[in-house]
Amino acid sequence: xxxxxxxxxxxxxxxxxxxxxxxxxxxxxxxxxxxxxxxxxxxxxxxxxxxxxxxxxxxxxxxxxxxxxxxxxxxxxxxxxxxxxxxxxxxxxxxxxxxxxxxxxxxxxxxxxxxxxxxxxxxxxxxxxxxxxxxxxxxxxxxxxxxxxxxxxxxxxxxxxxxxxxxxxxxxxxxxxxxxxxxxxxxxxxxxxxxxxxxxxxxxxxxxxxxxxxxxxxxxxxxxxxxxxxxxxxxxxxxxx
Amino acid sequence: xxxxxxxxxxxxxxxxxxxxxxxxxxxxxxxxxxxxxxxxxxxxxxxxxxxxxxxxxxxxxxxxxxxxxxxxxxxxxxxxxxxxxxxxxxxxxxxxxxxxxxxxxxxxxxxxxxxxxxxxxxxxxxxxxxxxxxxxxxxxxxxxxxxxxxxxxxxxxxxxxxxxxxxxxxxxxxxxxxxxxxxxxxxxxxxxxxxxxxxxxxxxxxxxxxxxxxxxxxxxxxxxxxxxxxxxxxxxxxxxx
DNA sequence: TCAAAAGTGTTGCTAGTACACCCATGT
DNA sequence: ACATGGGTGTACTAGCAACACTTTTGA
Numbered sequence: 213x214x215x216x217x218x219x220x221x222x223x224x225x226x227x228x229x230x231x232x233x234x235x236x237x238x239x240x241x242x243x244x245x246x247x248x249x250x251x252x253x254x255x256x257x258x259x260x261x262x263x264x265x266x267x268x269x270x271x272x273x274x275x276x277x278x279x280x281x282x283x284x285x286x287x288x289x290x291x292x293x294x295x296x297x298x299x300x301x302x303x304x305x306x307x308x309x310x311x312x313x314x315x316x317x318x319x320x321x322x323x324x325x326x327x328x329x330x331x332x333x334x335x336x337x338x339x340x341x342x343x344x345x346x347x348x349x350x351x352x353x354x355x356x357x358x359x360x361x362x363x364x365x366x367x368x369x370x371x372x373x374x375x376x377x378x379x380x381x382x383x384x385x386x387x388x389x390x391x392x393x394x395x396x397x398x399x400x401x402x403x404x405x406x407x408x409x410x411x412x413x414x415x416x417x418x419x420x421x422x423x424x425x426x427x428x429x430x431x432x433x434x435x436x437x438x439x440x441x442x443x444x445x446x447x448x449x450x451x452x453x
Numbered sequence: 454x455x456x457x458x459x460x461x462x463x464x465x466x467x468x469x470x471x472x473x474x475x476x477x478x479x480x481x482x483x484x485x486x487x488x489x490x491x492x493x494x495x496x497x498x499x500x501x502x503x504x505x506x507x508x509x510x511x512x513x514x515x516x517x518x519x520x521x522x523x524x525x526x527x528x529x530x531x532x533x534x535x536x537x538x539x540x541x542x543x544x545x546x547x548x549x550x551x552x553x554x555x556x557x558x559x560x561x562x563x564x565x566x567x568x569x570x571x572x573x574x575x576x577x578x579x580x581x582x583x584x585x586x587x588x589x590x591x592x593x594x595x596x597x598x599x600x601x602x603x604x605x606x607x608x609x610x611x612x613x614x615x616x617x618x619x620x621x622x623x624x625x626x627x628x629x630x631x632x633x634x635x636x637x638x639x640x641x642x643x644x645x646x647x648x649x650x651x652x653x654x655x656x657x658x659x660x661x662x663x664x665x666x667x668x669x670x671x672x673x674x675x676x677x678x679x680x681x682x683x684x685x686x687x688x689x690x691x692x693x694x
Numbered sequence: 695t696c697a698a699a700a701g702t703g704t705t706g707c708t709a710g711t712a713c714a715c716c717c718a719t720g721t
Numbered sequence: 722a723c724a725t726g727g728g729t730g731t732a733c734t735a736g737c738a739a740c741a742c743t744t745t746t747g748a
Binding site: 423427439 | 736737738739740744745746747748
């Protein structure tokens with residue numbers, strides 16, 4: 213396997229992905245623990261091939277990390293602070309880490325390339341968390357779903373990026389009806405409501421919420437869901453088309 | 454004067470500005486006629502210094518073109534199609550044009566740099582058209598205010614970029630109360646209404662519009678504006694703070 | 695029969711729209 | 722006085738929130 217071919221990529225430009233999932237009434241983000249350093253967390257990201265569009269790059273990066281095709285994906289903002297560069301003290305750490313990992317693959321030129329100042333384009337993705345099989349990238353130890361409220365301090369401005377993604381999600385969830393991408397095929401109205409509550413961090417009265425969502429005419433009602441609980445069985449719904 | 458120092462800039466990444474102005478009941482965009490080619494129109498843009506943030510770069514580019522500081526400026530989208538590159542046939546034209554312009558300044562390396570594939574970050578700006586003193590850039594013949602409805606075919610995907618900027622403006626005008634950046638210091642309610650009509654391309658009934666805007670509590674009423682017309686003199690307003 | 699939660703109906707508020715009307719200004 | 726457009730008030734409507742109520746399910 214040959215070394216990293218930096219010539220194939222656009223320099224100083226990267227894509228960072230905020231992958232949203234939903235479980236246990238919590239909105240979660242898939243973040244990665246980096247190999248080097250002890251408590252170094254980061255958003256999954258990657259570079260852009262000279263031969264692909266930035267949207268294609270984002271899809272490819274997402275497929276690499278989640279194994280999923282046809283994910284709902286949206287570009288929300290570019291981040292270009294002049295300080296978006298790995299600090300000199302940390303730079304040595306990276307150099308060491310990469311050298312230890314594979315000295316042939318990561319020569320000094322590549323390391324300079326990787327540690328230069330980057331502008332990044334932020335994309336957020338909405339996935340059915342249960343379908344994702346996280347796959348670690350080269351520099352990563354493992355990937356983890358973390359609730360948006362409990363994120364650790366991440367590298368660079370990645371916390372800020374998640375915050376911006378969350379804000380964009382809030383603005384779009386209602387308007388573009390994209391929330392169903394976070395749920396499994398079939399779901400109950402309560403699950404939709406609790407998803408909305410997780411995203412907006414506030415409560416919605418069930419009756420009005422139901423009326424509103426049904427009024428959109430985007431759900432079809434399937435059978436009932438019998439759970440064995442001693443209460444009326446809720447209907448199951450599916451997103452139309 | 455030395456040649457263009459490409460080392461000072463981030464390669465393959467540019468900023469394009471959609472500068473909105475308002476005059477004669479029309480929403481206008483400042484576009485530039487390029488030197489080479491006969492009917493080559495383009496959005497004003499520029500590159501990002503290694504030492505500045507992308508927001509700073511956008512402000513700098515805008516100041517260069519309009520002479521204005523403290524312009525309302527908003528990043529709205531990044532454009533990264535793989536075809537965002539000057540076609541080979543046109544490339545020769547650029548080479549010629551730049552060489553004729555100043556052979557010392559634009560050597561082949563610089564020309565390769567300039568004509569490589571670019572990802573661009575789109576910003577839109579809102580200015581008081583009367584305050585702008587357009588200043589041409591190096592490759593430009595002149596700048597011109599053109600109504601959004603009458604734009605010529607522009608280079609690359611610049612028409613698409615303007616469309617996206619217009620869409621972003623529509624989404625933000627109401628919510629963020631940014632429209633007043635397009636008007637002079639003092640204005641009548643009718644002018645605000647007509648601005649809104651230009652942006653949204655539809656009519657607003659005057660009475661309800663007035664109620665809505667005044668209800669926002671962001672305007673202070675000044676004196677009246679006597680025009681000599683044989684009707685009641687309208688109030689002048691100013692945006693608070 | 696009862697508890698738990700699903701689902702529906704009713705009322706009232708508010709924001710936006712349509713309509714009607716009065717006011718200031720210069721001829 | 723009157724034409725012209727500025728400005729305000731009133732009634733109507735639709736969408737949303739708060740409340741009350743009925744229905745289903747399994748113990």
